[in-house]
Amino acid sequence: MDERFLEGRTALVTGSTSGIGLAIAQALGGAGARVALNGLGSHEQIEAAVASVCQAGAPQASFLDANLADPAAVETMMQALAGWGPADILVNCAGVQHTAPIGEMPAATWDKLIAINLSAAFHTMRLALPGMVGRGFGRVVNIASVHGLVASVNKSPYVASKFGLVGLSKVAALEVAGAGSRDSGGVTVNCVCPGWVETPLIEPQIAARADQHGGDREAGVRALLAEKQPSGRMSLPSDIAATVLFLCRREAHNITGSAIPVDGGWTSQ
Known part of the structure; x- marks a missing residue:
């Protein structure tokens, strides 16, 4: 199969300055996509992340700064991306975690986790999907978690946000399922649900x-x-990235609305 099958495509990966998100950005760049990164880190860390995506093979890589908890900032980021190139591939990988029993979970922490883990994905999707539908090709891959499929104690906002992300993705997948064609690649929306990943x-x-x-x-x-x-x-971050990369192939045009566990059997129990 063509290893540079994403040449001419533009991708945005949130939460991509380290860990799983950076591995995904590198994989997309290696397949030929121009990649916009977004995430946290020092100036030096961000520069190194962008450089690593170029070294992986991206013809261009850039950093788009945005506080994903702020819908207005997300909209500004998406406008900047549109000026660089319309989003053909959107990967929502940004996420935060906090553990505490429900009775001890700060209300502000709940709001923050829902905003970053779930609402930010809604806002990037609502702004990116119409263009994908119009062009007949698009890939949205939301990095959920096994905690979008099963629960664990002391993780109420995280589990709620990830279950919500899986549900949101299924709705979006149904809404855009008929866009494009087998030849164009269509528009798909999926979740990847990692278990333990070595980060x-x-x-x-x-x-x-x-x-x-x-x-x-x-x-x-x-x-x-x-x-x-x-x-x-x-799993390694590169294992998750490889799963995302396959979902971006034209041959994956009929894989949509899925929540794909990469969890060593966790959710099969």
Whole structure:
């Protein structure tokens, strides 16, 4: 299959200055897309992320700053993207997490998580999808979570936002399912639902479990995953990126409205 199948396409990946989002941006760039990044980080971190996407093969990469909790800022970002090139591919990867029992969850934290994890995706989609429909090609991939399919304690706003993201994606998929054709690639909306993914954010949890096993990191990983993920293996950010990349292929024109778990069997239990 053509490895540069996204040449001439423009992609926006939110939450793409590190971790899963950056891996997705690099994969899209490697397939030939121009990529707009958005996310948090120092000036140096952002510059390094943009440079890495170009090094991966993107003909152009740029950073669009926006506070995703602010609908007006999201709209400004999408207007800037439209001036650079209409969005053919939209990946909503930005997300935040906070754990506490419902009775101890600050109201402001609930509002923040719903705004960034769910409402921001609604706003990018409502602004990007009409153009995709008009052109007969578009890909929206929302990075949800296994917590968009099953719940865990002490994660009420996160689980609510991810369940909401899966539902929102299904509605959007139905609304645009008839756009385009098999030849043009159509317009699809899907969720990818990762389980445990090896990113710097979870290293403290791995280290804590490793300490319980004499400093053995692999034993720590197995202990951490034993609670949820039957495979006993974490995914890499590049594994999630590869799943997203396949959904962007023309051949994936009839994969829409799906919530695809990449979770080592977690949600099969």
